[in-house]
Amino acid sequence: MSFLEKILDKKLKRYSETEKHLKNFPLVSISGEQSIKLKQELMMRISSRREIKEETGFEKYIEKIKILAQAINPSEYFRVLLKEKLMIFAEYDRKRKLFRLRRVKFVFHWMQPRKVVAVVTMAVFVCTAFFGFAFDIEEVKAALFTELENVQGEVTVVRNVQEIPGIKGLRLKKDDVIRTGKDSRAAIRFLDSSMSRLDENGEVRISKLAANPRNNTETVVELVLNQGRLWSRVINLINKSSHFQVKAENTVAVVTKKAAFDVSVEPQGKIKVAKVSAIKNQVDVVVASSRTVTETTLIKGFTAEVKSNERSAVAQIKPEKIDTEKDTWITENLVEDEVYIEGVKEELHEQVRDQVKISPDNPLYSVKELSESVEIALTFDSLEKQKKLLIIAQEKLAEAQLLIEKGSYEKAAALLREFQDKIQKAFEWIQEHEEDPDKATEIEMKLQEILSMYKKQLALISPDDSLYEVKGIVAETETSVTPDPVKKTEQQMDQAAEKLIEAHDLAEKGEAAKAALQVEAYQEAVAQVADEVKALPLETKGEAVSVLLDAKTEGLKLLEAVAVPPVPVSEITEGTDVGASPLEISVSAAKTETLKHMGETILETQSGKTSFNVLQTLENINKKDLNGKALLNVQVSPNRVTIVSDKDYILVTPQAEEMRGAVEEQDEKAAAGGIVSADASENVGAVTEENMSTPPTADLKSQVLPRLQP
Amino acid sequence: MALRNVQQEEIERLVATSKRGDPSAFGKIYDLFVNQIYRYIYYRAGKEEAEDLTELVFLKTWENIRQYKPGKRSFSSWIFRIAHNVVVDYYRSNNYQAELHENIKDERLEMQTVSRAHRHFDQTLLSSAMRELKDHYRQIIILRYINELSYEEIGYIMGKSQAGLRILQFRALKSLRNILESNGISEEDV
Numbered sequence: 001m002s003f004l005e006k007i008l009d010k011k012l013k014r015y016s017e018t019e020k021h022l023k024n025f026p027l028v029s030i031s032g033e034q035s036i037k038l039k040q041e042l043m044m045r046i047s048s049r050r051e052i053k054e055e056t057g058f059e060k061y062i063e064k065i066k067i068l069a070q071a072i073n074p075s076e077y078f079r080v081l082l083k084e085k086l087m088i089f090a091e092y093d094r095k096r097k098l099f100r101l102r103r104v105k106f107v108f109h110w111m112q113p114r115k116v117v118a119v120v121t122m123a124v125f126v127c128t129a130f131f132g133f134a135f136d137i138e139e140v141k142a143a144l145f146t147e148l149e150n151v152q153g154e155v156t157v158v159r160n161v162q163e164i165p166g167i168k169g170l171r172l173k174k175d176d177v178i179r180t181g182k183d184s185r186a187a188i189r190f191l192d193s194s195m196s197r198l199d200e201n202g203e204v205r206i207s208k209l210a211a212n213p214r215n216n217t218e219t220v221v222e223l224v225l226n227q228g229r230l231w232s233r234v235i236n237l238i239n240k241s242s243h244f245q246v247k248a249e250n251t252v253a254v255v256t257k258k259a260a261f262d263v264s265v266e267p268q269g270k271i272k273v274a275k276v277s278a279i280k281n282q283v284d285v286v287v288a289s290s291r292t293v294t295e296t297t298l299i300k301g302f303t304a305e306v307k308s309n310e311r312s313a314v315a316q317i318k319p320e321k322i323d324t325e326k327d328t329w330i331t332e333n334l335v336e337d338e339v340y341i342e343g344v345k346e347e348l349h350e351q352v353r354d355q356v357k358i359s360p361d362n363p364l365y366s367v368k369e370l371s372e373s374v375e376i377a378l379t380f381d382s383l384e385k386q387k388k389l390l391i392i393a394q395e396k397l398a399e400a401q402l403l404i405e406k407g408s409y410e411k412a413a414a415l416l417r418e419f420q421d422k423i424q425k426a427f428e429w430i431q432e433h434e435e436d437p438d439k440a441t442e443i444e445m446k447l448q449e450i451l452s453m454y455k456k457q458l459a460l461i462s463p464d465d466s467l468y469e470v471k472g473i474v475a476e477t478e479t480s481v482t483p484d485p486v487k488k489t490e491q492q493m494d495q496a497a498e499k500l501i502e503a504h505d506l507a508e509k510g511e512a513a514k515a516a517l518q519v520e521a522y523q524e525a526v527a528q529v530a531d532e533v534k535a536l537p538l539e540t541k542g543e544a545v546s547v548l549l550d551a552k553t554e555g556l557k558l559l560e561a562v563a564v565p566p567v568p569v570s571e572i573t574e575g576t577d578v579g580a581s582p583l584e585i586s587v588s589a590a591k592t593e594t595l596k597h598m599g600e601t602i603l604e605t606q607s608g609k610t611s612f613n614v615l616q617t618l619e620n621i622n623k624k625d626l627n628g629k630a631l632l633n634v635q636v637s638p639n640r641v642t643i644v645s646d647k648d649y650i651l652v653t654p655q656a657e658e659m660r661g662a663v664e665e666q667d668e669k670a671a672a673g674g675i676v677s678a679d680a681s682e683n684v685g686a687v688t689e690e691n692m693s694t695p696p697t698a699d700l701k702s703q704v705l706p707r708l709q710p
Numbered sequence: 711m712a713l714r715n716v717q718q719e720e721i722e723r724l725v726a727t728s729k730r731g732d733p734s735a736f737g738k739i740y741d742l743f744v745n746q747i748y749r750y751i752y753y754r755a756g757k758e759e760a761e762d763l764t765e766l767v768f769l770k771t772w773e774n775i776r777q778y779k780p781g782k783r784s785f786s787s788w789i790f791r792i793a794h795n796v797v798v799d800y801y802r803s804n805n806y807q808a809e810l811h812e813n814i815k816d817e818r819l820e821m822q823t824v825s826r827a828h829r830h831f832d833q834t835l836l837s838s839a840m841r842e843l844k845d846h847y848r849q850i851i852i853l854r855y856i857n858e859l860s861y862e863e864i865g866y867i868m869g870k871s872q873a874g875l876r877i878l879q880f881r882a883l884k885s886l887r888n889i890l891e892s893n894g895i896s897e898e899d900v
Binding site for chain 2: 057060061064065069074080083085086089090091093162540
């Protein structure tokens with residue numbers, strides 16, 4: 001080996017040690033996953049650069065297309081509704097699979113030491129395997145739709161300029177136009193269970209159809225009558241946010257609860273005449289001209305005609321009484337309505353029966369209850385648990401209804417208590433979870449949905465129906481889970497008003513005595529609400545009083561609509577009693593009480609100054625119209641309240657409390673005899689403009705004047 | 711692009727959770743895609759059917775979500791593929807194209823009566839012009855410029871190569887421009 005080679009060899013030996021170390025040194029490299037990710041990112045960057053550079057020569061068009069397309073989005077209503085549907089579908093799907101899985105896990109866990117429990121549990125699961133469809137806790141929701149319920153003759157539906165033959169069962173959509181030919185009619189059933197019938201040579205457009213996807217008892221139906229005659233029957237709207245409306249020219253007729261009304265549009269030369277007639281209950285009518293808007297409420301038996309031409313609309317409402325019996329269109333529709341309502345009641349019964357998977361009197365019912373308890377126990381998420389408990393509560397109510405129909409009142413009462421108990425617990429859960437608003441809101445909305453659904457179903461139940469008690473329970477439950485005192489006042493007054501609607505329906509059937517009882521029930525309910533409002537703290541009292549006053553004003557309108565059919569002149573003989581019937585006396589007393597309460601309520605809130613809410617409400621009350629005339633005129637001054645209503649004149653002062661006993665006695669005598677007593681008549685005067693402008697005399701200052709007889 | 715990557719990861723995570731049967735994860739997927747799917751169907755099948763077909767797409771997506779395999783293709787392309795199939799089924803069952811042509815004639819006649827001064831490239835004109843396009847031209851424009859999908863994704867949905875898509879895209883835009891010009895809308899008016 002040469003000298004050079006020896007030196008190289010020596011150096012190589014030194015490096016070989018280093019080489020060994022290097023070989024043993026752990027290699028630093030990226031993992032397979034990291035490598036793939038890096039590659040993807042690189043590829044994306046490369047392609048994005050290529051895309052940015054890409055020029056099509058149509059950049060302006062592309063930009064515009066992007067901008068225009070951004071405006072195309074599904075409606076909020078559709079988005080929410082579809083999501084709800086998908087969630088229910090997915091949840092149902094999930095439960096079916098999960099329940100089977102949990103069954104297997106549960107059985108194996110409990111097998112060895114607890115054989116008895118295992119056997120029982122196995123028995124439950126075996127039953128559920130066979131009857132799984134019956135024991136699943138799932139919701140049943142009715143579908144909402146609008147369709148042609150019936151057709152007669154030539155009926156066409158125009159949809160997006162295309163004409164479709166109008167056949168029975170055809171589902172209708174927003175913006176559809178329904179046309180009837182000669183001797184033809186079309187009956188339309190709406191998503192809120194209302195019904196309209198279009199007479200021959202008519203045309204009506206559906207301008208709005210909407211339902212709140214979270215609570216489908218909140219509905220809006222709006223129609224535009226272009227020509228012809230349209231009968232409408234609204235049977236069970238229950239929320240303030242729901243309404244049914246028919247527009248004819250510049251006139252709009254709106255119903256927010258229950259009513260039967262007729263709208264027509266007829267050309268008379270160059271002028272078109274729109275006519276609205278209230279046949280049952282009441283209809284709000286609004287007429288707009290280029291300069292003014294006129295509003296009134298028509299009660300049954302009154303019609304208003306409005307004339308308009310192309311240049312201007314004559315916004316005048318001249319209500320007149322109509323003889324409903326002479327108009328065959330009205331009488332025929334009333335008869336058909338009765339058939340329709342019976343059909344709807346039967347459908348609702350079916351829905352209730354569908355909700356009941358196993359009847360309480362079935363031997364397997366206890367197994368079903370056990371299965372439900374097990375499912376609840378296995379649900380660890382508190383929100384999911386609460387949802388299931390609410391579904392069970394819903395089922396209890398349906399089961400109670402079924403039992404009542406079968407005559408098992410005691411068992412039904414127990415189920416109703418369970419229903420109330422579960423609802424109350426849900427309410428408490430909401431209060432406990434206030435710090436988690438998402439969850440609390442979800443359960444609250446579910447709760448309101450259930451109560452509203454039953455309220456709507458039971459709106460058709462009259463006091464002589466066996467299910468009337470259930471209606472009362474639902475109403476009571478609704479107010480018990482309303483923490484806000486103002487909202488509670490609103491609900492209670494709404495429930496009270498429902499009694500007047502029931503009274504109206506009973507009177508229509510000829511059951512005047514029962515109708516009178518309902519009017520008295522209304523008075524009691526209102527008195528109770530008034531007492532509760534008095535006890536409220538100052539910060540909420542003003543608003544509650546406004547709600548109360550507003551509701552009482554609406555109550556006065558409803559009282560006008562409650563009337564016994566008059567005795568025809570031809571039937572009056574010597575012995576015919578044409579004096580005041582018990583119903584008339586009840587209605588009269590209720591009106592007086594309402595006006596007195598209104599006056600006292602206003603005085604109560606004064607305490608030096610009237611709250612802004614109350615002032616605002618009084619201003620609105622003074623604008624309210626009934627059959628084209630002012631409903632009330634309320635004048636407030638520091639020490640008295642004067643209310644004038646048609647021929648009634650009520651004066652309330654702080655001293656009136658002491659005088660109440662005496663005046664009430666006089667009132668009773670006056671009401672019983674149907675005439676004003678001699679003593680009281682000294683203090684009673686006809687309401688003239690002179691009277692109203694002159695201040696009351698010293699004698700009258702501290703008196704509540706009894707009601708004038710016509 | 712980085713934002714899109716983040717979104718892709720989030721989507722894949724939600725899909726994985728949905729596959730295990732979690733409805734709320736699927737609800738989030740719905741929220742992410744509903745507008746895009748709706749727009750796709752709106753321009754391909756029309757306003758009237760957009761809601762019904764959108765519903766069908768999501769139902770089918772839920773039913774088949776277990777069959778989706780991540781990594782092979784993006785979830786966007788998979789769901790749009792479902793949407794494409796739903797629209798094709800709709801065309802077949804409703805003789806859609808035949809009805810369309812009759813409507814188009816009426817709309818073109820209507821547009822000709824409007825003076826040039828009042829015409830501008832708005833939603834109505836875009837919808838009408840899109841309907842006049844051949845279906846695959848319409849589809850590439852919708853997927854590329856309205857739904858903003860990548861060529862790879864579009865390639866999977868339409869069953870075409872990326873090179874083929876570029877040619878198709880060019881022809882589609884040219885055709886759209888011609889339709890708009892025949893309706894009195896020039897590039898200056900856009």
